[in-house]
Amino acid sequence: MIHAAARVQAAGGVRSLAFDASTPLQLANGEMLAPLTIAFETYGALNADRTNAVLVCHALTTDQFVAGPNPVTGRPAWWPRIVGPGRPIDTNRFFVICANVLGGSMGTTSPATPARDGQPYGLRFPPLTIADMVRAQSMLVEALGIQSLFLVIGAGMGGMQALNWASAYPKRVFSCVTIASAARQSAQNIALSELGRQAVMADPDWRGGAYYSHGVRPAKGLAVARVATQVASFSEANVRARLGAAHQRERFAFNADYSTGATSSFIERFDANSYLYLSRAMDGFDLAGDFGGRLANAFQGGSTRHCVFAFTSDWRFPPSESRALARALIAAGADAGFVEIESENGHDSYLGEEPQFEAALTGFIDANASARGLSLNGGV
Amino acid sequence: MIHAAARVQAAGGVRSLAFDASTPLQLANGEMLAPLTIAFETYGALNADRTNAVLVCHALTTDQFVAGPNPVTGRPAWWPRIVGPGRPIDTNRFFVICANVLGGSMGTTSPATPARDGQPYGLRFPPLTIADMVRAQSMLVEALGIQSLFLVIGAGMGGMQALNWASAYPKRVFSCVTIASAARQSAQNIALSELGRQAVMADPDWRGGAYYSHGVRPAKGLAVARVATQVASFSEANVRARLGAAHQRERFAFNADYSTGATSSFIERFDANSYLYLSRAMDGFDLAGDFGGRLANAFQGGSTRHCVFAFTSDWRFPPSESRALARALIAAGADAGFVEIESENGHDSYLGEEPQFEAALTGFIDANASARGLSLNGGV
Numbered sequence: 012m013i014h015a016a017a018r019v020q021a022a023g024g025v026r027s028l029a030f031d032a033s034t035p036l037q038l039a040n041g042e043m044l045a046p047l048t049i050a051f052e053t054y055g056a057l058n059a060d061r062t063n064a065v066l067v068c069h070a071l072t073t074d075q076f077v078a079g080p081n082p083v084t085g086r087p088a089w090w091p092r093i094v095g096p097g098r099p100i101d102t103n104r105f106f107v108i109c110a111n112v113l114g115g116s117m118g119t120t121s122p123a124t125p126a127r128d129g130q131p132y133g134l135r136f137p138p139l140t141i142a143d144m145v146r147a148q149s150m151l152v153e154a155l156g157i158q159s160l161f162l163v164i165g166a167g168m169g170g171m172q173a174l175n176w177a178s179a180y181p182k183r184v185f186s187c188v189t190i191a192s193a194a195r196q197s198a199q200n201i202a203l204s205e206l207g208r209q210a211v212m213a214d215p216d217w218r219g220g221a222y223y224s225h226g227v228r229p230a231k232g233l234a235v236a237r238v239a240t241q242v243a244s245f246s247e248a249n250v251r252a253r254l255g256a257a258h259q260r261e262r263f264a265f266n267a268d269y270s271t272g273a274t275s276s277f278i279e280r281f282d283a284n285s286y287l288y289l290s291r292a293m294d295g296f297d298l299a300g301d302f303g304g305r306l307a308n309a310f311q312g313g314s315t316r317h318c319v320f321a322f323t324s325d326w327r328f329p330p331s332e333s334r335a336l337a338r339a340l341i342a343a344g345a346d347a348g349f350v351e352i353e354s355e356n357g358h359d360s361y362l363g364e365e366p367q368f369e370a371a372l373t374g375f376i377d378a379n380a381s382a383r384g385l386s387l388n389g390g391v
Numbered sequence: 392m393i394h395a396a397a398r399v400q401a402a403g404g405v406r407s408l409a410f411d412a413s414t415p416l417q418l419a420n421g422e423m424l425a426p427l428t429i430a431f432e433t434y435g436a437l438n439a440d441r442t443n444a445v446l447v448c449h450a451l452t453t454d455q456f457v458a459g460p461n462p463v464t465g466r467p468a469w470w471p472r473i474v475g476p477g478r479p480i481d482t483n484r485f486f487v488i489c490a491n492v493l494g495g496s497m498g499t500t501s502p503a504t505p506a507r508d509g510q511p512y513g514l515r516f517p518p519l520t521i522a523d524m525v526r527a528q529s530m531l532v533e534a535l536g537i538q539s540l541f542l543v544i545g546a547g548m549g550g551m552q553a554l555n556w557a558s559a560y561p562k563r564v565f566s567c568v569t570i571a572s573a574a575r576q577s578a579q580n581i582a583l584s585e586l587g588r589q590a591v592m593a594d595p596d597w598r599g600g601a602y603y604s605h606g607v608r609p610a611k612g613l614a615v616a617r618v619a620t621q622v623a624s625f626s627e628a629n630v631r632a633r634l635g636a637a638h639q640r641e642r643f644a645f646n647a648d649y650s651t652g653a654t655s656s657f658i659e660r661f662d663a664n665s666y667l668y669l670s671r672a673m674d675g676f677d678l679a680g681d682f683g684g685r686l687a688n689a690f691q692g693g694s695t696r697h698c699v700f701a702f703t704s705d706w707r708f709p710p711s712e713s714r715a716l717a718r719a720l721i722a723a724g725a726d727a728g729f730v731e732i733e734s735e736n737g738h739d740s741y742l743g744e745e746p747q748f749e750a751a752l753t754g755f756i757d758a759n760a761s762a763r764g765l766s767l768n769g770g771v
Contacts, residue, residue: 238589263592291643
């Protein structure tokens, strides 16, 4: 089932598929990346017809451990409300794949990976696009012997990948869910991510990206960048509670933990150069731009069923952009729903308790499972 | 005309009014600040009746040199389209005062000022509020012998001060113009300014705010903070032109000048601790909160004439907040206009060429000058 040039390996609890130099990844900028390793997790079982596979595309700051604990960091699954036994993406029913994104920090080939000279790529790593990430995932899905995915789903950067999947491989994507995302990175998001990148690069420990051998990582710059990724996830009440408290303190201090208490863990598990490469890939995403400026052209002729979710308080990926996406999908003749959820929790609402979101997602998935002839227990 | 306890002094081209310890500034946190120096500029001449004075409150990153070159930095006036001979705030007609804000970087008492022990205050400087800034300006205006200002005007942080003026001293403000501002700092803005502060404090050259004697300033952190102040001033086209170019470069590099080309000048002229104190003062601004949660109460009984301006592309101070402000003013029985300007240039639109903005501002000022009985040449 696994492609001849690839082999599954495991190290430190991270499972991955390694492609040797005979199967390079063709990048959008023309370069070839080889060898290539894709770290991934799976949950549930593939059915006999191989029709029940779900690909979860993770967001900028998460990883492949969508439904189980991360053995490297000890952190719990990041999306247990959505993926798991009896959850909307029911692992008793579906075979769920989640791969660490190309350029990511949890085992997939990235700037931290040794290049041919044995030293980490650092800034020698080629620039990435969302399409490159999707092409790498496609190699993994193919190697796993899956012709067509029942569902591709993602939020934020993961939503961009899901859209790129539906556009690039319409026959291989039965249904597609895009959450708190957009078909093009907004100028506002570009400005904010450049802000985060400048913070990383301003840290003297960044050393032009060649910090790996120095034993000190650009932790302070990355902590600031982390805040940049979170600003849209603070609710009004949230910001006032957390930063209001800071207002009472007379002294100013560097204290990136003010935000979630999880920032220090982020800094340990996330590579600063990955932040640079992934955020820039998001900034370059413009699906309409790739199709003559008309977004509907990106989906013309496809039969993928779409559902687009947005949260009212998400100002980095506002409902207006999701609405425009749904409009373009319908203009392309696609079967596309749009669901706007009232929520106070900003961009990260999809990670929390949002009963309306879960109900609509479950309805969409169940209807499509019926349409594809998948029974409730995962058989045909 | 100048208060007995104050004297005008000049150094390095910066003019200021120094209040000795007998005239302390009472701060909102209960502390007294003395001695106090307020650096200021004036343009035009005060008329015999002292009825033609205009106070311009500057924004976070500007200074008192609103209509003439800054002798310290050599930079030109920052608002020449609005303040000057024949401009909407006509210096042939009005006596224009602009003071460096309390805590600022251009001569007014701030964290960089020596405390009683001869060492710069640094983080020993007391926390500031917008009301504290206004109280300091009020001391200056009084010392200049002006009972009532014809107009108080400001954008961003300056708009907050203008509102605070109209609320705290309604009889001393004939008219008030609030531009691209809000009666309360939004959660989004608080998060962004905390991001800028974290960037400053992450810079090892910041040294807990005690960098003055080291001869090295936290320039990289401040450069990142500067970007945080600018993110809402980039237009869509602007971001794509500037950061799109960055996308083409293969290498990542710390290059805060990507933004305006003026960032390095900003870093030279602006003190990093001032950024911390001023941005936090903005974060704490909540005029309704000071009046039992009802914004209209802040203006009840006043006779100040208001005009509130907003720009459609300003996502840090969006028109919705200005609209709410205008609504509250009208609910308070105030004479209040609201002008929303279509603009592509974000928060900084008020600095650029915006004919509709200039026309409406001129109309508002001229009508009020007539109402106050000011003739076109500034007489009564």
